[in-house]
Amino acid sequence: MTxxxxxxxxxxxLGFGLVGFAPADPLEGAAFYxxxxxxGYAGQMGYLERNNEKRADPGQLLPGARSVVCVGMQYYQESAPKNDTLSGRIACYARGEDYHGLVKARxxxxxxxxxxxxxxxxxxRAYVFFLGELLLDLELEYGQPAIDHCGTCxxxxxxxxxQAFPEPYVLDARRCISYLTIELKDSIPRPLRAGMGDWIFGCDLCQEVCPWNRRAAPAQEPAFRARPGLENPSxxxxxxxxxxxxxxxFRHSPLKRAKRxxxxxxxxxxxxxxGDRRxxxxxxxxxxxxxxxxxxxxAWALGRLGGEEAGTALRAALETEQDAQVRREIEEALAEETMHE
Ligand code: SF4
Ligand code: SF4
Incomplete structure (x- = not known):
């Protein structure tokens, strides 16, 4: 064997279901990135804006870099159907152990x-997402560059x-539920809240509809299996x-990144x-x-659900609330039509 x-x-x-080898040349997609x-599509993720010259040239990350070993680890989990409107959803990659440490160690x-x-x-040098990369200063045998798998889909x-994709192949992270629920530290823009549905950490919808994922096998790695209470949490x-x-x-769970x-x-x-006043x-x-x-x-949620109990609580909160932004949210909630049903 070579x-x-x-x-x-x-x-x-070591659990990497996908492995590829590429020369550590300057990145062809650097201008696209x-x-x-x-x-502005990176939103508040300042770390994506730093070190761009290093991202564009592996040689700046590892002097003498010649090869990149690219690996992927399967994380797909089948989801149990929800049987309660008051439960939420967590992206399937995040229901088990935090992958960063595990993939890096491997x-x-x-x-x-x-x-x-x-x-x-x-x-x-090793870099981690569910996709990992190992930069090496030795020569390997390289595969063919990936081809476009999307076609007219x-x-x-x-x-x-x-609507987080302004055009094919381009994601405006600022509109993506994964960004809104994990990376964004402030208030979620009001026009995007309704579209978030029941996702509370990440979102799997674009993965679920992709025809290439139809035959995805559930992850073999036991650490990625859902912890109790992390599938459809109350x-x-x-x-x-x-x-x-x-x-x-949420110790050792990716969810700790969102903070309480x-x-x-x-x-x-x-x-x-x-849509359930319970x-x-x-x-x-x-x-x-x-x-x-x-x-x-x-306050926003109470305005959306409406009804007498919500209205009474919002009016009472307005009596004592000191924070200007919360006061604005309460006032807007009280102005919702649902409050007068
Ligand atoms: S479907 Fe979900 S994860 Fe995919 S881009 Fe839209 S919001 Fe983001
Ligand atoms: S669903 Fe899959 S194949 Fe279709 S455009 Fe999106 S990534 Fe490409």
Whole structure:
């Protein structure tokens, strides 16, 4: 077996279902990426705007870089059907263990293997998404560049509930539910809240409609299996978590990235979208949350659900609320037609 073949086999043993090899040339798509950033599509993800010269040239990340080993780890999980309008949804990649540490550790194991075969002096650097990359300063046998698999299909563009694709192959992250529920630290823009449906952390819709995913097999990696309570979680329960409970429940989970205030904000929006006034008591309690961000989104949700109980609570909250943004949200909620039904 050649070194490349050995690496492919070892990567498979380490759980990487996808493995490819490319020369570490300057990135062909660098101008496309720079345009994407310039158009503001990265939103608050400042880390995507930094180090662009390094992104565009692997040689700047690892002196003498010659090859990139690209790997992918399967994370798909079948979803149990929801049987309660007051439960939310979490993207399937996030229902188990946080992938960052796991994938990185596996990539470093692959690097150690390569050093074992090709010599201890091999230099390498590992980068992680569910797609991982290992930069190496040695030559490998390279595959063919990927071809366009989309053709005339526009299913993901059509399925996106917040119209996050301004054109094929271009995602405006600022409109994407994954960004809104995880990366955005502030208030969710009002016009996008209804489209978020019941997603409280990420979104799988564009993946689910893609014909290439039809035959996706569930992940083999046990660490990615859903933890109890992370499939269709009860939204009133999420909205009632205090800081200590949040930390305990989401230790080693990707959900901790949203922080308590972000996750409760998302749960409030999802309850507003649930169209079920059984959500009102949980939202009324959230009107007194210590975080203004949570109070503001609870007010919006109560305005969306409407009814007497919601109206009474909103008027009472307006008597004492000090935060200007929350006050605005309460006033807008009280002006909703649902309040007068
Ligand atoms: S993850 Fe959801 S919101 Fe984001 S682009 Fe895909 S369908 Fe749209
Ligand atoms: S659904 Fe899949 S195949 Fe269709 S356009 Fe989107 S990514 Fe391409």
């Amino acid at each position: 070194l490349t073949e050995k690496v492919r086999v070892r990567a498979g043993e 720079a345009r994407w950033v310039a158009l 990539l470093l194991e692959l690097l150690e293997f390569i050093r074992g075969v090709a010599g201890p002096g091999v230099a390498g 526009t299913r993901c563009l059509d399925a996106c509930p917040t 939204l009133p329960e999420v909205l009632a978590l205090d800081q200590e409970e949040f930390a305990a429940r 205030r972000g996750l409760l904000r998302n749960a409030a929006v999802a309850l507003g979208n649930a 959500a009102v008591p949980a939202l009324v309690r959230a009107l007194a949350d210590e975080e203004a961000l949570v109070r503001a989104h609870a």
